[in-house]
Amino acid sequence: MYTEKFVLDKPYFQECFDESIKLGDHNKPKYFLLVLLIALGLFSIYGLTEHYLGNFLILLAVVECLAFYYRRPWWIARQMLSRASGSTVELHIDDTHIEAKNPYKHYQLSWQEIDSIIETDKGLVLKSNKRMQYLSNRSISDDTRTFILSQAKK
Template sequence: MTEQTSFQAKFILDKAHFTECYTQTSTVEHNRKTYFKANILTIFGLFILLFTPVNPYTAWFVIGLGLVESLSVYYHQPWWVFRQMLSKASNSEVTLTIDEQGILTESFHVNARLLWADVTDVKETELGFVIFFQLGKNQSKHYLSKSILSSDAQAFIKAQVAPST
């Protein structure tokens, strides 16, 4: 008879959790390439304003779009965390169960199971695990914080995704 392995943890979806999720999974960088679209809009607006007879309101509108785009890139993290805090799941308790089948997430608002067969990759970060999985044709990701996982659960996750030889 084989022994079933199962790990359970509970946590609250609070601001600290959402901030950790963002910092560990975000791919947004603050460099010239990220601000390219904002810079192009601003330069185009200035060009319209200075070198064409077009109504100046149009030029100022395009310049404003460039500035809004810059702000959206610069404040991406606080905006994302704020939107998560506005969700109905915010500040609710989540029960996480990790077993041979996969990862089960249960709360008042969500009951979801991620099967190990659907997992395509797991990236370990300093604070947790980013689990990549296939959702239809789209690649998605799920974050698990090490702070809520026991060392046995962490070892179990690593063993589940280790390539079998």
């Protein structure tokens, strides 16, 4: 019914991360883990004769902070290093499912598997019980977008 093509390039990955991170579970730091690591680290430094464990736990808290701070560039770099980077994705949408193919990956979601379709500023996020898939408004036509949103209301 509808066929679209788009390239998995760096701007697409950046947009994908920015639009889907708002809806994910990992958009806030793990405060409890950070407080626990620092508290255990301080206890180990001041309570034990050897300070190695305390230093290690505090360093682990610092690494956790850095991992949260740099999660976007790290995720984008991993996507750019993948085989699929730079490949063209063919998107086929009909009354029964959405299918995406590139030379390295193929996935298919039936409309029954999709729990919700969330409109963002720059695209659509298809949420299923297994995963989230992002479709950029740049990569789909207005007719395709309208059709996808109409399927969500059924």
